[in-house]
Amino acid sequence: MVPVTFFLALGAVLFCIGLYGVLTRRHLVVVLVCIELMLNSVNINLVAFSSIGPFANITGQVFSLFIFTVAAAEAAVGLAILIALYRNRESIDVIKQDIMRW
């Protein structure tokens, strides 16, 4: 059987890829996708713990269902704001959003 640490490693790698994307990508849609990646790495952790963790029980899977829902709501709001931003600025390049600084 695959030990739980493998799944945790996969989750950690996905979380780091997502964080790297959020910090470096210039295209805002890709940034939002990377945030989803970070949230889904949490789901992998929770489901792994919930099925083969030291205290395996169903709560982790319930938690990950809630995370799906919230992630969907967040993506919907994020994309709506993205469209409003695009209409105002004609660009969704991250580094051009610099009206306010310091």
Add this chain to the structure above:
Amino acid sequence: MLSAFDANWSLMTPEIVLAVLAMIIFTIDFMTGIHGKKPFLGRLSIIALLVTAVLVIFVNPQGGTIGHIFILDPFSMIFKVILLVAVAIVIAISMYYVEKNEDIYQGEYYSIMLFATLGAMLMVSSADLITLFIGLEIVSISSYVLAGFKKHRKKSTEAAIKYVILGGAASAFILYGMSFLYGLTGTTSLYEIGAAIPGVYEQYPFMIMLSLLFMVVGFGFKISVAPFHMWAPDVYEGSPTSVTSFLTVVSKLAAFALVMRVLFIGFGGIIEEWAFIIAVIAALTMILGNLIALAQKNVKRLMAYSGIAQAGYLLVPIAAAFNINVSASTIAFYGVAYVLMVLGAFAVITFVTEESGNEDIASFSGLYKRSPYLALAMGVFLVSLAGLPATAGFIGKFYIFVGAVSGDMLWLAIIMIAMSIVSFYYYFGIIRQMFMREPKTSLDGQPAGTLKAPAGISTVVGVSLAGTIILGFFPGILINFFNSFNWMFMFF
């Protein structure tokens, strides 16, 4: 196992009533057409909030719990009342703001604000990682929408997109920490985690520290403490001014209540491991917030940095927590003072910036000549924020100071005093503009005329002024009341 039918659902009466009223306001909004002025919805929202506050006080005052997931203890009840009153004041300010800004869809604005309040209520009374996260996200997602509410203004949409991206990343951090906490203890209930944590910490110290630090990063973002504060000035500057007051007060206080619950109950068994981390964050926050505020010219940005500094003061009792009840009543007292002085100041700021059409500190010049009442009230709020005697802010800071000294954190108390003195400089910058500068002349050479505040704004200013001064002279009323509670009474 508890079935859904055994649970005492009457404990959730205030939440259910507020949800129903928010839905009703939402429905009335689309029945009356999307455009146009709807002051009646604003009044209805204030009534809904006050009714909910009364229900919180009178329904189930003895408290209770629904399966250790939703708990009603003195801590949650007091914070709910503070938050509900604060949102009612914010809506009174908003009613003036949306009158001035026709491009805001009024009904949606009020109902989203009520849903955010519902999330805040859920946050302060949840004792389970899942409900706690859901409450936090209800507040956050509503705040993203509110920040971008002036959708034709570049600043507002920019603030909203920055908030969504950084807020989403912070949520992911919180969840990543929570996933390890769940995995190592096998439960999401804070009480069970709190009971298991000393043993688990012996076994896996690094994993627990990892999960704690991830959660501190995420929560630190939500309460805007340094070094996770960089979103706050941008979002506060770009958002509509009434939304800025909401973010400064309501989101921040609710998140503070949440942080206290998680740290004291969930991680209470290993307090010596995190107290120093929190103390360092508090010190950094006070130093950075106050020093960067010195250079600010935009009044909303100044208030954002001032809010960061205040978050630092509020973290001190958590770091120096030798006694949960003392810490909780200190934070609740400073919370009440904070609500009064910040919302009073924001009422004046909203009025002045909307009347003059710019957000520069210079827009306050000669306010004493134009409206003596507003200028004097704003002076009191700023003096209270700076922490000078005879105001609520002074008493609050004094208790935090005493708590820090008796919690063996003298260095933190000294940093707090030093930084309060620094803060005098930028608060007095606004006071200097109001009292010692002549009113600016308009383009055609006419001096700016007197300002007449509308009824809503002057009521808010009057209530906040009275509260700030009364709590400054007779703090005993509230402090004796708060000290009589066992804040996080556990139901088992």
